[in-house]
Amino acid sequence: MCNIFASQDPATYACETRAIRLHGHGTSLRLEAGFWRILERIAAAEGVPLARFLATLHDEVLARRGEIGNFASLxxxxxxxxxxxQDRHAAELAARVRVAA
Known part of the structure; x- marks a missing residue:
């Protein structure tokens, strides 16, 4: 039943710690490798480096909520x-591109 999940490469769920800067402060985030790959895909779709995507997301959540309890979980x-x-994201991205043009 779970062969497709049980047979995945352990490297996909190995934890990776990466150093990032948020508001000029250095910190580190520990996520599974698979999540880092998806975050890199999201940043690429947004047309920004991963570090900028993470900082922007952090800032936008702070502006909306006033705090972030657990950034790694977010x-x-x-x-x-x-x-x-992904369809919704692509539509929102296309709308932003049209407005910027």
Missing amino acids: LRVTCLHWLEN
């Missing part, structure tokens, strides 16, 4: 949301 759920809503 990033994991962001990946899931993007995977489940």
